[in-house]
Amino acid sequence: MGHRLSKNVVSSNNNNKKLKSKVDKRKKFRSLRSNSNEQVLTIDESINEAWRFTGSGKRIHYAKNSKLLNNATTEEVERLQKQHWFFKRIWQSNYSAPVEEKLKAGGAKVLDIGCGSGTWIIEMAEMYEQSSFTGVDFSTIFSQEMEPANVKFLQTNILDNLPFLDDTFDFVRMGLLITAFTATELKEKVIPEIVRVTKPGGWIEFMESDIQYFNEGPTTVRLSNARISDPLNSYIPKIMEDNEKIQKGIQTEEKTCFLGKWAGDLGKMAVEDIANGWTAIKAPLSKAMKLKSQEYDELVATFSKEVEQNRTSFKTWRFVAQKIGSTSTSDITVTTTD
Template sequence: MSKKSKNSLINASKNEVWKHDLDSSNFETNDINELTSLLLDSYKTYNGRQFLNDDDLNCLLPSDKIVLERSTLSYLLMRHRWKGNFCSPVKEKLNTSGTTILDIGCGSGLWAIDMGLNHPSSSIIAIDIDPSKFPSKDQCPPNVCFLTCNAIYGIPFPQNTFDFVNISMMWSAFTEAQWILIIKDLVRVLKHNGWIEFTEPDPTLRNGVKNLAWLIECLSNACRDITGVNIHIYEEIPKYIRAMDELEDFNCMHIDYPMGEWYGYFGKYALENLKRTLQSVVFLPKYMKMSNEEFNNLLDDYFKEANEFKISFTVYKYFAKKVSKNVPII
């Protein structure tokens, strides 16, 4: 790669939005092999799974096809359980021309695509750190755009840009300090009278058997000790919202999330989703001082037991409105 091209990549700001279109790039033809190596260096392999290669990330989960399939299943289950994609009182606004929506940590982009199809008058921007998950252009409605961005470096939009901001199931992605900074930045880009909505689970199992409860506790401890991530972030988000003078009309809703064949197909796939999530936390077996085979056998035994006890957990939605522009912030 030419020295000029290479330096431009090294010195690029970490919150820069990248557009991956080689046809419109300025790279020389003989740079392609080095460009390919650079893209491959974006990932690392640990315990047989692919992760983003960024020391500043605290995300617990890999970035590979297995996680993409699991996140797709998780989205479909969540949409079914909530009977929709949001609870904030924004439906009328979303059907008004010029309305703007921001989705943080969009993953495969199903939420954004659904919103784009259901609300064609709105414009949706979905951001994620890993562009490999993004759908192709022919899979997206014309009012949906996907951008590569790491939210911990800042949301790359001016203040008062969006009418609705959505952030969902990001319990594994940020430390508490990062959550505070990200929420402040999301409120900054939210318009006055706009709404912000969070969706996060309580990982504490209801009717949970002792063995599976112990496994979730191990998960919580491992995440805290190794990455600094608090998987019980659902407890902290209301505190962060209430502490912000810019937000008002705080609301909280929750649903039960049953797991196991005792609850039909939903329960069957919900339990499978939990199992895949635990298998994706690849450092957990080592933390528990066991081999991968021992860990998977443990999961099989515990999940048979869990189905018998009809376990479930709770998922919360929190939403609040940014104060009117005419209301002074003290």
């Protein structure tokens, strides 16, 4: 699977030269992004010399003061791209917040926190060419050399404050990043900072997946326990509702993701993504688990077979909130799907 130009881009018959230039630029941009050789690691101080992997669609990050590690190899970039397509197919959309009309009208400002390789940003920028998109991340997986006209990437850490003025963005989105923070950081720093840069009447959306598996086998339990992570997903709505600048009534959507070939292409893709994630942190995690290299490889292989046999699953959520302001709250139709 790969990126496709939106219909809005390919439909113009009067600007062929401009279109060709734009397509060439996109191809070069993606090529640069996919050739990242950066490899950076940091210790998770919460478990001393052990390292931590979040699993279930999470990714590995590096940043000063961050709890995660980042192994930004070409393989990791490709994994993040596949991960984007996986969750887009699960949700059948890139977002749930009621912002489409504003994005289409143009002039909207969008911020993606933890943008990774920039796949979500690029896809959105192609769909809504008259709006502007900013992606920020702890590490520079994204390319800073070839940015589309309506996209800007910045390396920054939200824990060190975002480099934006108050009330800047119409839509702020953060995805698969919840385990980068402690509960205290989430409540006292991350969410307040997101609210600060969101315009009054603007929208905030979190997309996260659970760190808990359902129908787990012993190997899955063993790997899950090794990563050590607090289930902060359930705290997000409460923390947002406690913020006096957010409208009451946080909207929640839920999807169930099944693992294994029995669940079709999506199930196969999910297992491969998670198994590749375990493999990406083999050195630190095998050390933490006191396993030899071969023993660890066998454990990951068993995990892939086990989730197939047990029909293991995990859940993913979207939490949508609106900042209090002059814009009235729009109605959101929420469908909960298991």
